[in-house]
Each structure stands twice: as C-alpha cells, then as structure tokens.
Amino acid sequence: VLEEKLDENALFDITLLAPQRGRKRASMLCIRNVIPAPHLLARHAAAHATVLFSGTLSPAAFYRDTLGLPADTPWIDVPAPFKAAQLAVHIVRDVSTRYQDREASIDRIVALICDQFHKRPGNYLCFFSSFDYLERVADALCARPDAPPVWRQVRAMGNDSRQAFIDRFQAGGQGLGFAVLGGAFGEGIDLPGDRLIGAFIATLGLPQLNPVNESMKRCMQQRFGTRTGYDYTYLFPGLRKVVQAAGRVIRSENDTGELFLMDDRFARDEVRRLMPVWWG
Structure with missing residues (x-):
C-alpha cells in the first residue's frame, strides 16, 4: 500500500474539489512519489544490468539522483545524427x-x-x-x-x-x-x-x-x-x-x-x- 511507504521522498496532499449540484463537496487525496530513487535501488541491485536511454536523458546527475543509479554508473552521450x-x-x-x-x-x-x-x-x-x-x-x-x-x-x-x-x-x-x-x-x-x-x-x-x-x-x-x-x-x-x-x-x-x-x-x-x- 502506498501510504505505508510514505517517507521524506514523497508528499501527501489534499485538494478540495469544486462542489457539484446535488452532491457533497468532495476532496482528492494524492500521494506523490517525488523521488523514486529509494524504490528503484533494490531493482537496480537485483538486476544483472540496467540500461536507460532517451534523447533527453540529460543532465546526468539529475537522473542519477532521482532514479537511484549508482555513483559510478557509466554514461555514454551518443552524438546526434544531425548537424x-x-x-x-x-x-x-x-x-x-x-x-x-x-x-x-x-x-x-x-x-x-x-x-x-x-x-x-x-x-x-x-x-x-x-x-x-x-x-x-x-x-x-x-x-x-x-x-x-x-x-x-x-x-x-x-x-x-x-x-x-x-x-x-x-x-x-x-x-x-x-x-x-x-x-x-x-x-x-x-x-x-x-x-x-x-x-x-x-x-x-x-x-x-x-x-x-x-x-x-x-x-x-x-x-x-x-x-x-x-x-x-x-x-x-x-x-x-x-x-x-x-x-x-x-x-x-x-x-x-x-x-x-x-x-x-x-x-x-x-x-x-x-x-x-x-x-x-
């Protein structure tokens, strides 16, 4: 259950929704996984290898920190085919x-x-x-x-x-x-x-x-x-x-x-x- 994993890497907030005719005013509860790194660390450790690739996978430190990648993760910046x-x-x-x-x-x-x-x-x-x-x-x-x-x-x-x-x-x-x-x-x-x-x-x-x-x-x-x-x-x-x-x-x-x-x-x-x- 998500609420059992709520820690300093996540946020919990409540938003009051606009009232609708004939209904009581409702609210929306959110648990936001701000920093997924703690949840991914075990997955990386259990895998033989993890390969991440994207055309916008930069800057490296941002993704390394938020995705829980080891500090010594190799990083390859492949040149674009365009000029x-x-x-x-x-x-x-x-x-x-x-x-x-x-x-x-x-x-x-x-x-x-x-x-x-x-x-x-x-x-x-x-x-x-x-x-x-x-x-x-x-x-x-x-x-x-x-x-x-x-x-x-x-x-x-x-x-x-x-x-x-x-x-x-x-x-x-x-x-x-x-x-x-x-x-x-x-x-x-x-x-x-x-x-x-x-x-x-x-x-x-x-x-x-x-x-x-x-x-x-x-x-x-x-x-x-x-x-x-x-x-x-x-x-x-x-x-x-x-x-x-x-x-x-x-x-x-x-x-x-x-x-x-x-x-x-x-x-x-x-x-x-x-x-x-x-x-x-």
Whole structure:
C-alpha cells in the first residue's frame, strides 16, 4: 500500500474539489512519489544490468539522483545524427514570457511569427505555456489582415481531433499549429520533410508555481541541496519539454528548419548548457 511507504521522498496532499449540484463537496487525496530513487535501488541491485536511454536523458546527475543509479554508473552521450546547419536556432532576447509580462509580449510574438512566415512560408508549430496564453496570441494574430491559416489545440481533445490537428501539416502546406508545451503535440509526433519547417516556443516550460510544486522543491532541497531543488523541480523538467518540442522540426538527416526560442532567459548560460550540443 502506498501510504505505508510514505517517507521524506514523497508528499501527501489534499485538494478540495469544486462542489457539484446535488452532491457533497468532495476532496482528492494524492500521494506523490517525488523521488523514486529509494524504490528503484533494490531493482537496480537485483538486476544483472540496467540500461536507460532517451534523447533527453540529460543532465546526468539529475537522473542519477532521482532514479537511484549508482555513483559510478557509466554514461555514454551518443552524438546526434544531425548537424547544426540543419537547424537555425534564434534566441529572442527582447521577449519575456514570465506570467506578469505575457500581455506585453503578445504583439512582439505575433509580429515575429508573421514576419518569419512571410519570409519562409510553410508549416510551423507554435508552443505556449497555457491555453489562455495560446488563445490570446492566436486571437491577436488572426486579427491581422495578413494572418496565415491557424489551427489550435483545445482542451480535452479526443483521438479524432488530435489526428485532425496533425493531418493539417501536409507536405507543401502553409499554416500555423498552436499548441501547449508538454501536451499531446510536444513529443511523439513525426512530421518529416516540409510537413514542418519550424517551431516557435514562447515559454521555458517551467512547471506552475503552486503549493504542490513548492513542496516538491523543498523535498528536493532537503535531499540534494538548495540550488538543486529549483533545478530538479522546475528548470530541468521545463527545458526537457522545450527540447522535446523543438525535436519535432528535424526528423531526418535531410530535414532543415528554424527554431525560435522566445524568452530572454534562453540566453542564460545555465539554460544554454541544457540545450543539445548539435544545435551549435
């Protein structure tokens, strides 16, 4: 039973749910496995070998600590089959997508997307931190007389709706797909060739600042150190989603494309170190 294993590596919280007509107000109880390492240690010890692999298995220390890997675990960083010349990476330093700056960022983001689209027409994905932000930027863009075709991810899309969204990215097509970072279209979809020629990412993907995530950060800090708590809870998971979303653009050795990272924080050294080496 999970509650019997509750210790300093996990969190227990209760959320009061919105009341529904004719029913008593309900609550949701959660036991969150913040640091799975203690549960995996015995599995690693019992196995002859454990092999972990992923395109976003970085930085090594984060996964070693949270997944309970031995300190002397060998680590191989296999070079990507792609070249820097295939992906033009643009860091947009005059945009802030912080919550308090989002309204002020809309006009600049819209202008940037439209300018790039008219410079190189084709299919692009545009990622945002929330549906609200997505809708506000999309509405502002669609109000322009020169607006390209736009299709949007919406909440609770079913399988047919998700497939229809993906099917809009036709070879030789032109338009913008608006999506939420970390959602159904940030990973696991394959749009090779000119089905997708670029992506705009208007967020660092940082998890929402709320009591649960702050409790997770304190749990990480107690286990791994003060600065590590922020990195392990917010920065590393956020940048992992950014790299996964950007990976939709280049799917083969023959693909070329453009990536716009729209936030001044992408220029920081601690953030740039988390980007794939082959981006240049």
